[in-house]
Amino acid sequence: MTATDPSPPAPAPTGRSPVRGWLAVLAVTLGIFALMTSELLPVGLLTPVGSDLDVSEGTAGLMVTVPGLVAAVSAPLVTVATGRVDRRLVLAVLVGLVGAANLASAFATGFAPVLVARFLIGVSVGGFWSLAGGIALRLVPERHVGRATAVIFGGVETASVLGVPAGTLLGDLGGWRAAFAAVGALGLVALVCLVLLMPRVPPERTLAFADLPRILRSHAALRVGLALTFLVVTGHFTAYTFVRPVLLDDGIAPRMTGVLLLVFGVAGVCGNFLAGALVAGRPRPAVLGIAAVLTTATTLLAATDTGPVTAGAVLALWGLGYGAVPVTFQTWILAAAPDAVEAASSLYVSVFNLSIALGALLGGLAVDHVATAGALWAGGALALLAVPLLRAGRGTRVRV
Template identity: 45%
Template sequence: MTSEMLPVGVLTPMADGLQISPGRAGFSLSITGLVTAVIAPVVPRAVGALDRRVVLTAAMVVLAAGNALTTMAHGFGLLVISRVIIGIGMGAVWGLSSAVATRLAAPRNASLAVSLTIGGVAAASVIGVPLGTLVGSAFGWRAAFASLSAAAVLLAVGLLLALPRLPRPTAPAGADNHAAREPLLRTTSVSVGLVLIVFLVTAHFAAYTYVRPVLEERTGMSPGAIALLLLVYGLFGLVGNFAAGALAARRARATVLSLAVGISAAIVLLALFGTIAGVAGVSVALWGLAYGGLSVAGQLWMTQSAPHRIEHITGLYVGAFTAAIALGAFLGGTIVEAASITPLLWSAAGLAVVALAVGTFGPNPARQPHRTGDSISGPEPREGAAAKQTAGTSA
């Protein structure tokens, strides 16, 4: 996630170093998001029966290569190539990580496992982006990306050592074969959830991609103060991630709608009172708290809507999510180039309100009928299912 999001923290010096505008530099997030959106939904089918541990390890190597190329970029062309490569690695990670997490934990801990995994998003904000911003300020933005490349290589080795073999998951006992073949978008709660996520994530990234210029121009903050505020954003995001995971396991729809209200309010506060440093700080903290919980709450919404097809629903969800990242970064850059920061904030707030309306009037995934053999956490590990059958209970 830090590989994807680091341009947010080093946007201004990165644009200066590449001799391009900040708006154009921000498009680099769009490139990564768009590629990830294409790759993530097809990953479960494309890798077939391959060991998921090997696939995730290979994805880390791809991320290392992409970050290394970014450090070599001296213009927009090579930057585009490097961000495409990062998008390929991100697609594999996003498409499989949550599904893998549920297989590594007992079924009763599946929601916590997803929260821990998606906590990597918040951890990128808490540690990755602020640390990358500090490294970029001290040693140059290229050093920040070089550090990520080295970290990805170390993580690839760690995955091989730490994870067990993870072949393609088998369908749960008693699962409906017809349901497994039915297009997921025909499930109403799935389609409504995806539309909500697209609007809300687009709104978030349209504004958040340019949070550094917002704080520089409207609030007059120094680079050090901005790095500190991004750390605050990440800390609140980490809190939001685990709080939303616990709540969404029981009431996914109410949790996502509450997060939509928080994101909308934060952006509106920044648009109205962003010139006041204290209010800007509160807005960014609220923003982190709300957006930090969105990934896990949205994932649980999707899982509850199609628990019998966890890898495929994860890939579809990630595709929509990352496409919205690309759309948001592109939309934000377009508005910044054509108008200014303030119209960008109001446009993002409007999209967030639309997302809230979609979720409010759509169906509740918790009320969708589940077929026999389904489970909220998706397919059980084969050992767990066998143990339950041996005990004479229903899997």
């Protein structure tokens, strides 16, 4: 059976304990939270890492670029390569790898070993996220699948909006190495939880590389959704990767940046729940609103001299918009290709992580060769390009 087969995999056996299934779901959620926090952790720590390892902030941005690029490739590659392997084993190996890589980063004496560790994190993120997206159907009774899937993807969203601020605060208090060590320990805890709480999950369908271009050709709404994901997520990370240097340039104390990023995170959680309630049946207005909010927030931060209060207000607006991104675009992608969910999810993970990488790269070029605020202007412009793309794609239909 291939990923293009419209028949879904068999639901979890009715005799399986819902409690045991939900414990497994929570273990997967912890794993994906640890992985996505690992990928994005350097966002709040670029300045101290660059200073300690004697590289520029733009070069330090490679800690976000490298795992993003690798995850973009590993998402379909790991899915295909492990097509006949127990999913519990694959997920456990990947989350264990990310735990070890973060611990290695915490003890690294130079920037090159950190980049090697970041490469391994990229492999883990791409493979784990792709496989975790459809695992709920195998763990809980059919009536719980929707909620379980939302919980698992909540790990992605929570890492984006809370993991980075929490890691930044820990880095401010104990140093950047302590932050990396803590996330590494979290990955190992997730490994133990997966081994103890998750049942064996034999693979039921395989994905071939040939399926991917065929699905893209046959689903116009999927192509539009992936393009919108690319513009909005690239724009966000072009700006957000360098938000700490921007705040420091505005005269905000280093210890306040963690607090301000936490404001961003809390607003992001609110944006996630708001989007979850509003996106059903209205994906286009949701994407339009996200693009408008991200463009407005980055422009305001670039164009004004901000103190802590003003910066907090702008970051709250920004967090509200970005918090809606994962649930909105994931909903679009799954609705655009309901007959090829696994393949569509794999493509979405690739584009999302490629966008993280390119955003960090573009932002680094702007910071090193133009000005720190240049990353904000470039990010806002990219997010704004989603508006004409939405207008051009009006002919495609997405039902959610």
